Amino acid sequence: MAEQLEVILRSIGSFCILLIGAKILGKQIIAKMTTYDFVAFISIGSIAANLAFNTSLKFYNLLISYAIMIAILFVAAYVSMKGITVRRFLAGNPTVVIENGKILEENMKKMRYTLDYLNQQLREKDIFEISEVLFAIVETNGALSVQKKPHFRHATKQDMGIFTTPESKLPxxxxxxxxxxxxxxxxxxxxxxxxxxxxxxxxxxxxxxxxxxxxxxxxxxxxxxxxxxxxxxxxx
CATH class of the missing domain: 3.30.240.20 (bsu07140 like domains)
Incomplete structure (x- = not known):
């Protein structure tokens, strides 16, 4: 019974420190992740899981490990804000995979990015013809950003000369x-x-x-x- 009680208390403690860590690191922790974010948060999750139920490991040792990991992430995030070189090293650079309707095979090979996945991500944006695409860029979090050629874009009120009332606040x-x-x-x-x-x-x-x-x-x-x-x- 004592061991079960310890697991319960450790689980509650694990949840609490995860919540505190998320507050420290900010909303980035719940955003779409870059490779760096993925590695970092998998590490944090593993430590928290062991903290919750692995009674063979001392609680304070895991707590120290968790605190060090949070500190590393916090410092890395701070340094990333100050220097573009560090930010690009940790998160990587966006990669152009389509330019003026032409697929850039070499860029795709460098990322091990398949044609099937490219087509899937284009279809998710309601694009079924690659010839419609002016630029397609794979962002650092794996999302695909697409700019269509001008004659395939939706017409806006500005294009049609329709007056719109300015909006300066949220609902x-x-x-x-x-x-x-x-x-x-x-x-x-x-x-x-x-x-x-x-x-x-x-x-x-x-x-x-x-x-x-x-x-x-x-x-x-x-x-x-x-x-x-x-x-x-x-x-x-």
């Missing part, structure tokens, strides 16, 4: 899960009375609202708990 969430988001109201100088009026315009009360957001155009979108849809298209 503001007013109600989430039936609860008023007080901080968003305060930060944007919005009052409860104003929100009540917007809800009452639709014959509703706050308790009936699941989600409400103020759009960039000034319109308020409201979703209620009761959708009044008799036959949902997709029902779990």
């Amino acid at each position: 503001i969430e007013l109600i989430m899960d039936g609860h008023i988001v007080e901080t968003n109201l305060k930060e944007n100088n919005l009052t409860h009375n104003w929100l009540q009026v917007e809800i009452q315009k639709r014959g509703l009360s706050v308790k009936e609202v699941f989600y409400a957001v103020l759009a960039t155009n000034g319109a308020v979108y409201i979703d209620t708990y009761k959708d009044h849809i008799e036959s949902p298209i997709d029902k779990e």
Whole structure:
């Protein structure tokens, strides 16, 4: 029983230090990973796993190892911000694989990047003809960025000379899960009375609202708990 209790406590401790490590390293830890990130976080995961259940290893030794790994990553991230040479060494460089509709085979060979995978990533961007592509670049995290040739791009309002209202802020969430988001109201100088009026315009009360957001155009979108849809298209 004592060993099981130790595993429980170690697992809780492992989760806590992983959470602390993630906070220290920032959002990069949950972004798409470069080769460097992959190696680093696999190492951290292995240490944390051993910390959780490997009772043959001393807890404080694993904790020291984990702290050293976090410190290395933190320093590497800091140095990367200061110098492009270090950043390129750790993360690598983007690689052009298509230029003006032509596949650059030599660049693909250097990365061991296959034609099948290239076609797959192009299809994921709704591109089925390589001749449509002006440039395709494999980013350091493995994602494919594509710029189509001008005559294959979607026309924008600017291209068509259509006037658009400037937008200078993000949508503001007013109600989430039936609860008023007080901080968003305060930060944007919005009052409860104003929100009540917007809800009452639709014959509703706050308790009936699941989600409400103020759009960039000034319109308020409201979703209620009761959708009044008799036959949902997709029902779990």
